[in-house]
Amino acid sequence: MSDAECVRRLQRGETDAFEFLVRRHEKTIFNLVYRMLGDYDEAAEISQEVFLSAFRAVGQFRGDANFSTWLYRIALNHASTRRKTLGIRQRRSMSIENADPLSDPQPGPSDVLEKKEIRERVQSALNQLDPEDAEVILLRDLQDIPYDEVARVLEIPVGTVKSRLHRARRALKSRLASYFCAGRKAV
Amino acid sequence: MNCQEAQTQLSEYLESSLDALRMKSIETHLLGCPVCRAEADGLADCIQEIARLPIVDPPMGFAQRVMAHARVIEVKSSPWQS
Numbered sequence: 532m533s534d535a536e537c538v539r540r541l542q543r544g545e546t547d548a549f550e551f552l553v554r555r556h557e558k559t560i561f562n563l564v565y566r567m568l569g570d571y572d573e574a575a576e577i578s579q580e581v582f583l584s585a586f587r588a589v590g591q592f593r594g595d596a597n598f599s600t601w602l603y604r605i606a607l608n609h610a611s612t613r614r615k616t617l618g619i620r621q622r623r624s625m626s627i628e629n630a631d632p633l634s635d636p637q638p639g640p641s642d643v644l645e646k647k648e649i650r651e652r653v654q655s656a657l658n659q660l661d662p663e664d665a666e667v668i669l670l671r672d673l674q675d676i677p678y679d680e681v682a683r684v685l686e687i688p689v690g691t692v693k694s695r696l697h698r699a700r701r702a703l704k705s706r707l708a709s710y711f712c713a714g715r716k717a718v
Numbered sequence: 719m720n721c722q723e724a725q726t727q728l729s730e731y732l733e734s735s736l737d738a739l740r741m742k743s744i745e746t747h748l749l750g751c752p753v754c755r756a757e758a759d760g761l762a763d764c765i766q767e768i769a770r771l772p773i774v775d776p777p778m779g780f781a782q783r784v785m786a787h788a789r790v791i792e793v794k795s796s797p798w799q800s
Contacts, residue, residue, distance in 0.1 A: 549788055
């Protein structure tokens with residue numbers, strides 16, 4: 532069943548149709564929120580709020596955008612708001628190791644440590660960015676969403692997405708510069 | 719092409735989303751400019767590291783919990799229930 536059909540059924544009062552939408556989008560939304568916040572438990576709470584907000588507001592969804600676009604927008608609004616209230620905590624480096632699966636089948640101890648360090652540094656750098664910079668990076672570089680859809684999610688022109696993304700990547704680079712430089716010297 | 723012109727287009731260059739002429743101009747500039755080359759390498763590292771972040775599973779039972787809350791909202795908002 533397509534998202535559009537699920538939404539139509541939901542708007543007719545078939546609550547069970549919502550479960551299709553939750554199951555289809557839970558991973559994407561959870562990961563977007565998780566990377567915005569850098570905290571697994573906060574991400575679980577906020578992701579739940581995102582879906583419940585969508586459930587409450589689905590009567591106002593007119594279908595002129597994809598459901599996923601609308602859901603991303605709700606997710607980023609919630610995550611950015613929570614990010615602001617967490618401001619001081621966000622500046623600390625947060626451990627994400629308990630939540631992150633390791634992609635290699637049997638990594639050695641040094642690989643595990645190196646990957647852990649990289650992820651923590653990248654997440655810490657994301658936490659330090661302005662929310663709108665983090666948003667555009669996560670939509671484009673983590674979720675691999677095309678520019679035109681990023682523009683619809685953020686409700687800005689494609690040209691602004693491009694310039695904001697470039698600015699955001701430069702900001703991220705400046706926060707990771709010493710780490711990357713050290714890595715290159717070591718090679 | 720000067721450094722400023724090259725650097726403002728580096729993000730799009732790294733995604734190969736510029737037209738062929740501009741791709742070639744930047745490529746030529748980068749071959750002769752270590753400063754812009756370093757900037758391009760740093761941006762490429764950032765793009766790569768974000769893309770490599772692992773996909774994390776939501777907590778077990780996440781969808782069921784959301785649906786349980788949704789059904790409570792549904793009951794509360796149904797006029798025939800009040």
